[in-house]
Every structure is written in structure tokens, then in C-alpha cells.
Amino acid sequence: MARARKQQAAKKARAARGEERLAALSAEKRSFKPPAEFRRQANCRDPKVYRRAARHPEKFWAGWARQLEWSKPSRKVLEWKAPDARWFVGGKLNASVNCLDRHVRTARRNKAALIWEGEPGDRRTYTYWDLYREVNRFANVLKRLHVRKGDRVAIYLPMIPEAAIAMLACARIGAIHSVVFGGFSAEALRDRINDAQAKVLITADGGYRRGAVLPLKQWADEALQRAPSIEKVVIVKRGGQDFPVHIKEGRDHWWHRLMQDAPAWCEPAAMDSEDILYTLYTSGTTGKPKGVVHTTAGYLVGVLATTRWVFDLKDEDVFWCTADIGWVTGHSYSVYGPLACGATTLMYEGAPDWPARDRFWELCERHGVTVFYTAPTAIRAFMKWGAEHIRRHDLSRLRLIGTVGEPINPEVWVWYHRTVGGGRCPVVDTWWQTETGHILITPLPGLTALRPGSATLPFPGISAEVVDGFGEPVKKGGGYLVLTRPWPGMLRGIWGDPARYRKQYWARFPGIYFTGDGAKRGPDGYFWLLGRVDDVLNVGGHRIGTAEVESALVHHPAVAEAAVVGVPHELKGEAIAAFVTLKDGARPYGHLGEDLKEHVVKRIGAIARPERVILAADLPKTRSGKIMRRLLRDVATGRALGDVSTLADPSVLEALKARYAEDPSA
Numbered sequence: 001m002a003r004a005r006k007q008q009a010a011k012k013a014r015a016a017r018g019e020e021r022l023a024a025l026s027a028e029k030r031s032f033k034p035p036a037e038f039r040r041q042a043n044c045r046d047p048k049v050y051r052r053a054a055r056h057p058e059k060f061w062a063g064w065a066r067q068l069e070w071s072k073p074s075r076k077v078l079e080w081k082a083p084d085a086r087w088f089v090g091g092k093l094n095a096s097v098n099c100l101d102r103h104v105r106t107a108r109r110n111k112a113a114l115i116w117e118g119e120p121g122d123r124r125t126y127t128y129w130d131l132y133r134e135v136n137r138f139a140n141v142l143k144r145l146h147v148r149k150g151d152r153v154a155i156y157l158p159m160i161p162e163a164a165i166a167m168l169a170c171a172r173i174g175a176i177h178s179v180v181f182g183g184f185s186a187e188a189l190r191d192r193i194n195d196a197q198a199k200v201l202i203t204a205d206g207g208y209r210r211g212a213v214l215p216l217k218q219w220a221d222e223a224l225q226r227a228p229s230i231e232k233v234v235i236v237k238r239g240g241q242d243f244p245v246h247i248k249e250g251r252d253h254w255w256h257r258l259m260q261d262a263p264a265w266c267e268p269a270a271m272d273s274e275d276i277l278y279t280l281y282t283s284g285t286t287g288k289p290k291g292v293v294h295t296t297a298g299y300l301v302g303v304l305a306t307t308r309w310v311f312d313l314k315d316e317d318v319f320w321c322t323a324d325i326g327w328v329t330g331h332s333y334s335v336y337g338p339l340a341c342g343a344t345t346l347m348y349e350g351a352p353d354w355p356a357r358d359r360f361w362e363l364c365e366r367h368g369v370t371v372f373y374t375a376p377t378a379i380r381a382f383m384k385w386g387a388e389h390i391r392r393h394d395l396s397r398l399r400l401i402g403t404v405g406e407p408i409n410p411e412v413w414v415w416y417h418r419t420v421g422g423g424r425c426p427v428v429d430t431w432w433q434t435e436t437g438h439i440l441i442t443p444l445p446g447l448t449a450l451r452p453g454s455a456t457l458p459f460p461g462i463s464a465e466v467v468d469g470f471g472e473p474v475k476k477g478g479g480y481l482v483l484t485r486p487w488p489g490m491l492r493g494i495w496g497d498p499a500r501y502r503k504q505y506w507a508r509f510p511g512i513y514f515t516g517d518g519a520k521r522g523p524d525g526y527f528w529l530l531g532r533v534d535d536v537l538n539v540g541g542h543r544i545g546t547a548e549v550e551s552a553l554v555h556h557p558a559v560a561e562a563a564v565v566g567v568p569h570e571l572k573g574e575a576i577a578a579f580v581t582l583k584d585g586a587r588p589y590g591h592l593g594e595d596l597k598e599h600v601v602k603r604i605g606a607i608a609r610p611e612r613v614i615l616a617a618d619l620p621k622t623r624s625g626k627i628m629r630r631l632l633r634d635v636a637t638g639r640a641l642g643d644v645s646t647l648a649d650p651s652v653l654e655a656l657k658a659r660y661a662e663d664p665s666a
């Protein structure tokens with residue numbers, strides 16, 4: 001009897017700690033095997049690749065490198081002296097040649113390389129031949145503007161083909177491009193130009209967003225008042241005939257005028273494998289953005305391999321990666337990856353809800369998209385808006401769908417799989433960073449059994465681990481996600497700040513790359529991303545990942561999005577404050593907050609019970625759509641706000657502050 005009581009008490013205590021529930025929630029029961037037809041045609045269907053690549057990673061990457069075109073082959077795959085890597089040592093190649101010239105010599109010459117649609121509905125299609133000519137011509141324009149190898153060129157454009165053309169033209173002559181998202185403010189642009197000391201700025205008079213024209217050139221002019229390194233500005237005419245634009249004589253030139261007499265052949269620069277291809281700033285979710293440096297050969301090898309195997313691209317595919325070209329996802333999977341593969345890539349200028357909430361699906365149907373890649377923030381918005389917008393369209397050509405940018409809540413994954421993917425398309429949840437250059441943790445869609453909410457396994461040749469504070473592998477529970485071996489697309493530094501590079505990524509565990517993300521492994525070795533380690537909650541001595549609590553909240557039928565943060569608590573150390581937004585049509589009611597708290601207790605355990613639930617109209621996000629928990633923490637603790645330069649919409653935060661003050665525990 002006493003023993004039974006004791007057992008029961010112990011069991012109760014365990015339940016109270018919530019560990020069982022945490023485990024149950026994470027180890028999502030459902031598993032989705034690759035459908036037989038998919039497996040049969042997959043680019044990668046040999047499970048032995050993992051073992052082979054693990055045994056001889058350099059040989060594995062060298063195999064991919066051989067698929068590229070080199071003007072001089074490399075003599076050594078890797079030189080590694082942590083934290084400095086040199087891949088494909090001594091090799092020479094050109095990224096634009098690999099994305100264009102080599103396809104132009106084949107039957108792909110007349111194949112669509114880039115299909116573009118503007119927000120107002122205007123369309124352009126560039127064959128490989130067209131794109132090749134445009135890139136060559138613009139490369140000559142840049143040369144005429146005195147851009148030389150190693151010079152930095154800032155690109156501040158809407159999502160128009162000229163953005164890809166400008167990037168590839170820089171690559172052709174060996175200039176380093178630094179793309180700045182077209183929705184960034186004048187100050188953000190100025191800081192990035194000054195950091196890179198860019199010589200030329202490529203921008204447009206304007207770009208369409210939700211029916212309005214954003215005055216890009218006006219913002220650029222503001223930025224240029226204090227960006228003395230810029231000598232020349234090239235302006236694409238996009239805003240329409242009468243859109244007002246100020247031209248500074250001698251400095252500013254119209255793209256179309258410069259292109260008029262530009263020759264259609266430009267000798268590609270023979271770039272060393274380790275010459276810089278581009279710099280790009282991180283999203284700024286956790287703090288001040290970092291100017292990440294990527295070099296030529298390793299990056300191309302990494303994007304080629306992952307595009308082929310993760311997105312399974314074939315010549316017949318139409319691939320749509322919805323990310324803006326201002327983010328690394330746009331670089332790697334709208335431009336370099338698909339073009340290196342000789343695939344067809346789709347680009348869209350505008351918002352997903354313009355003129356209506358079915359715009360993405362209309363695009364998928366019209367252009368016959370077969371592989372679709374987007375972010376959880378977009379999927380949560382689609383879910384919030386309702387499935388009817390999707391059902392109105394024929395998406396039967398879709399065969400594979402993917403996600404990147406944040407942990408995807410299992411509930412959202414299942415919805416995406418069923419509603420967008422029609423239950424037949426594998427979902428690739430891909431984990432990577434601006435710093436990693438290409439996808440690192442991901443399913444291979446022809447091989448991997450999927451679990452909603454898990455990015456599954458490291459790509460072949462990639463060594464990832466979850467470790468504790470001493471760098472020891474963690475078998476059970478959460479820890480720090482690290483990468484224990486160099487990989488080809490890894491960043492080579494932070495522009496102009498070698499000390500920050502070492503401190504940020506290599507100081508915590510010497511010789512091992514620290515990602516800044518928390519993760520845990522399932523019994524099958526699968527990786528579950530738990531959120532940023534800076535955001536981890538510490539309740540009563542238990543470390544809880546934000547993703548788990550948020551997923552429990554999103555599991556509630558009324559909730560569209562959730563973000564949780566820790567606030568100081570006398571007894572527990574930290575208590576959980578949850579900010580939630582509701583789905584369209586879900587009405588708030590008196591005890592909804594209590595219901596949501598109970599829901600979390602039911603899904604995870606008492607330990608994860610939020611102290612407060614704040615219903616919000618919107619959550620603060622970066623301009624790439626990631627939830628900025630650090631700002632929510634500032635709101636919840638009444639601290640002064642940290643760096644807000646990457647915040648998409650400051651009014652969201654103002655509204656939240658007011659809401660928090662008036663009724664902190666809805």
C-alpha cells in the first residue's frame with residue numbers, strides 16, 4: 001500500500017515536472033514515409049549516402065565540386081585551422097559561368113531560367129540565353145562605372161529580375177555584392193553601405209507593395225546623404241512613367257540607358273575558390289545584424305548539392321522559393337542554387353495578400369509550380385486566413401513543399417502538408433542560417449521519414465551535435481546545437497570584424513561552431529529545434545524551449561501564432577508570459593486566457609503553465625518575418641527596448657506595450 005502510494009507520489013511529481021509531457025509532445029507520434037512514387041523518382045534515394053559521406057566527407061563534397069565548371073581545378077579539398085577554413089584550395093571558377101554559361105551551351109539555352117511576376121500582374125520570362133545576355137551586359141555596365149574585382153556593390157531593389165541580374169553581374173566581374181532588403185529604411189541601408197564601404201548602389205525608383213509604390217530611390221537618397229563611399233547610383237525604372245524621382249547629375253544613371261549600348265559579352269573573372277562572392281547581413285532577430293562573408297567555390301558546391309537533393313530539382317520543375325532576395329534564402333534558393341542546377345526559378349514582387357489572400361496559390365496554379373519553399377510565418381498567416389483561399393486553386397502540380405526560418409509548430413506542419421501539399425507532397429523542414437550559406441539539417445525527401453516539427457537529420461557530410469555547457473553530447477533532453485566539422489558554404493568571417501567572428505561562433509566551444517540555437521535529439525537521432533538559446537525559459541530550474549510552449553498554444557483551435565518569453569518570478573526564477581494572436585473568425589471570450597493556460601498544462605504539464613496570456617493583434621517580427629522575443633521580453637519586463645533597427649512594424653510594439661500596461665493578464 002505504502003509502496004503504491006510512494007509510486008503514485010513519484011509519478012505525480014514527474015508529471016508536475018512535466019518532463020513526460022514535454023517528451024510526449026516533442027516525440028510527435030506521427031511519421032510520414034516518403035510516398036512510393038516520390039521515392040522512385042527522387043534525386044537521392046540511396047540511404048548509404050549518409051554513411052559514405054560521414055566516413056569521407058571531403059570526398060563527398062569533392063564529388064559535388066566536380067559537377068561545377070572550373071577554369072582551374074583545385075588541388076586540395078579542405079584546409080582547416082579552426083576557425084579558418086579554405087575549401088577547394090587553389091581552384092578557379094566563376095559563379096555566373098556556373099549559373100549561366102554552362103547551361104547556355106546545352107539544350108537548356110532556350111529553357112526558362114527565371115519566371116517573374118510583378119505585383120500589378122505584369123510578367124517576364126527570361127530563358128537561360130536571355131539571362132546570360134542581360135548579366136553580361138550589366139557586367140559591362142559595372143565595369144564602365146569603374147567597378148573592379150573586390151569592390152563592393154550595394155543592391156537595394158524590389159523583387160524584380162534586375163536584382164538577380166545585378167547579383168550575377170557582380171559575380172561575373174568579381175565584385176562583392178551586398179544585397180539590402182528593399183523594405184529596409186534609409187538608416188538601415190546607410191549602415192550597411194557604410195559597413196561594406198560600397199562603391200556603387202543599384203536601386204529602383206520604386207517597388208510595388210500592396211498596391212502602393214514604395215519610394216526606394218527617395219530612401220536611398222536619404223541614406224546617401226551620409227554614405228560617402230558611393231560614387232555611382234544605377235536606378236531601375238519600376239515605379240511607372242510618372243513616379244517622381246530625383247536624379248543627381250553625374251552620380252545617378254538609369255539602368256535602361258546604361259544597358260542600351262552595353263556589349264553582350266563580358267569575359268568572366270577567374271575567381272579563386274576563396275575569393276568573396278558576397279556579404280549579407282543576418283536577420284537581426286537576436287541583436288545587431290552581422291555582415292556575413294561568403295566565398296565562391298564552397299558556397300556554390302553547398303547550394304548545388306542541397307538544391308539537388310533537398311528540393312529534388314529536375315529539368316521539368318518550376319521552383320518557387322518565396323523569400324525575398326534580401327535574405328540568404330533568396331540568395332541561395334532563388335538565385336544561385338536553382339540556376340547552378342539549370343532549373344526554372346520563379347520570382348514574385350509583391351505581398352501574399354494582394355490583391356487577395358489567394359495570390360500565392362493563383363501564382364502556383366498559373367505558373368505550374370512544382371516545388372514550393374516558404375517560411376513558417378507565411379504558413380501561419382495562410383492558416384489564419386483559412387483554407388478556402390487555397391482550395392480555390394488547382395495545386396495538383398505541386399510535388400514537394402518546404403519551410404525555413406523558424407521552428408515550425410507540428411500543428412502548422414500538419415496543416416501545410418494536408419492543405420497545401422494535398423497530403424501527397426513531402427514537407428522538407430530545413431534548418432540553416434545566413435552563416436551556414438546552405439541547408440544543413442533537413443530531410444532528404446526520397447529517403448527520410450518525416451516527423452512534424454523536426455528538421456530530421458543533418459545533410460550528408462554535415463556533422464551536427466547537441467551538447468551541454470561543457471561541450472559534451474547530450475543524449476536526452478535539450479542542449480546547444482553545434483557543428484563539429486567545417487562545411488563548404490560556411491561563413492568565412494564577419495565583414496570588418498574578425499574578433500566578433502571568433503567570439504560569436506567559436507569561443508563557446510573551441511574549434512566547434514556554436515549556432516546559438518537550442519535543440520534536442522529524438523531516440524531516432526532526429527533533431528528538434530527548440531528556439532534560440534538566448535530565449536530559453538528557465539522555470540523552477542527546468543529549461544524549456546520556447547518552441548515547445550508555443551507549439552502547445554498553437555495547437556489550440558483559436559490560436560494563430562504564439563510567442564513566449566520568461567519574466568522574473570520570485571519563486572520560480574522565471575515565469576512564462578505568452579503573447580498570442582487569434583485566427584480569423586476566432587472570438588476572444590472572458591476566460592480564453594485561462595483556457596489557453598490549461599491547454600498548455602494539458603499538452604506539456606504544470607511546469608509550462610503561462611503566468612500571463614496576452615492577446616495581441618500582432619507580434620513584433622523582423623522584416624523577414626521572425627518573431628522577436630527579445631523585444632517581447634523588454635515589453636514584459638518594462639525594460640527599455642533593445643535594437644529595433646530590424647523590426648518590421650514599430651506600431652505593433654506600441655500597441656503591445658499599451659495592451660500589456662492596461663491588462664497584463666488577459
Ligand code: ATP
Binds near residue numbers: 290407435529
Ligand atoms: P540574427 O542572427 O541576426 O539574430 P537570425 O538568426 O534570425 O538573426 P537568419 O540567419 O536569417 O538570422 O536565421 C537563422 C536562424 O533561423 C537559425 O539560427 C534558427 O534560429 C532559425 N531557423 C532557421 N530555419 C529553421 C528551422 N527549420 N527550424 C528552426 N529554426 C530555424
Ligand code: MG
Binds near residue numbers: 282286433516
Ligand atoms: Mg542568427
